[in-house]
Amino acid sequence: MPHSMTAFARDETSGDAGTFIWELRSVNHRYLELNLRLPEPLRQLEPTVRKLLQQSLKRGKVDCTLKYQPPLDHTHELQLNHDLIDGLLVAMAQIEPRMPANHRGATSLDVLAWPDAVNPPIQPDSQQLIKTAASALKTTLQQLCETRNREGEQLGEVITTRLTTIDDIVDQIAARVPEILAKRGEKLRSRIADMATTVDPERLEQELVITAQKADVEEELDRLRIHLGEVRDTLQRDEPIGRRLDFLMQELNREANTTASKSIDGAMTGLTVDLKVLIEQMREQVQNIE
Numbered sequence: 001m002p003h004s005m006t007a008f009a010r011d012e013t014s015g016d017a018g019t020f021i022w023e024l025r026s027v028n029h030r031y032l033e034l035n036l037r038l039p040e041p042l043r044q045l046e047p048t049v050r051k052l053l054q055q056s057l058k059r060g061k062v063d064c065t066l067k068y069q070p071p072l073d074h075t076h077e078l079q080l081n082h083d084l085i086d087g088l089l090v091a092m093a094q095i096e097p098r099m100p101a102n103h104r105g106a107t108s109l110d111v112l113a114w115p116d117a118v119n120p121p122i123q124p125d126s127q128q129l130i131k132t133a134a135s136a137l138k139t140t141l142q143q144l145c146e147t148r149n150r151e152g153e154q155l156g157e158v159i160t161t162r163l164t165t166i167d168d169i170v171d172q173i174a175a176r177v178p179e180i181l182a183k184r185g186e187k188l189r190s191r192i193a194d195m196a197t198t199v200d201p202e203r204l205e206q207e208l209v210i211t212a213q214k215a216d217v218e219e220e221l222d223r224l225r226i227h228l229g230e231v232r233d234t235l236q237r238d239e240p241i242g243r244r245l246d247f248l249m250q251e252l253n254r255e256a257n258t259t260a261s262k263s264i265d266g267a268m269t270g271l272t273v274d275l276k277v278l279i280e281q282m283r284e285q286v287q288n289i290e
Helices: 040-056 082-098 108-112 126-194 201-214 218-235 242-261 266-286
Strands: 007-015 018-027 032-037 060-069
Touching: 007 126, 018 126, 032 040, 040 060, 040 126, 060 126, 082 108, 126 218, 126 242, 126 266, 218 242, 242 266
Parallel strands: 032 060
Antiparallel strands: 007 018, 018 060
């Protein structure tokens, strides 16, 4: 079953470790390209994120963004070391009388700048952060894959519809060729009759054979049918099929061009134009398939 490379997913998870907001955006690309945007406290999560994405996605340009909000009880307010500060103030009061008259007294900022005067804010456990963030990413990634699968299924239906139409055109061309050759033969004999001259019958048959050979598209039509069958089989595979489908579109287009170059009839030319339009429509859809 085909999987689209275009999708979007967002998930917000809140718990004791805080709030995690994951956003995943995926568009078509020749290979898998990951662009990660992680907050500084969770930079160490990057290897895990890459591994999870690579396990589920094979192609596409993926933008992965994480927004993290700490829990309310883990604020960034400064925690003062009151015991140390009290000791500093006592020491300052003791040495102040001994300082020169032009000495500028210590300010509050000087006290706060003293080593260990301010305790760092309490942070959630880093392992708990990584565990919760990874779990939230798995949920978001599942949503992304489900979206890619749904769109891929729709793309498969669109391509299958085009394949059915192409089958009909190929059958029309195959049925049209003998009729075209018969009319060409009648037209050639009629012109010879109007000339009121004698023509070697063998020479006439040779001309008809040459015309038939130039207009012979049986091999091209056979290869078209084979490629169409291969496209249908490929659509049923449970694996990345985008590159294989792209190759098959090139082969279909090559056979359609050869068939068009052998056209000796306006109606047949119109059919080959319709054929190439349908193949191009499929090729555009294939560009979005993983």
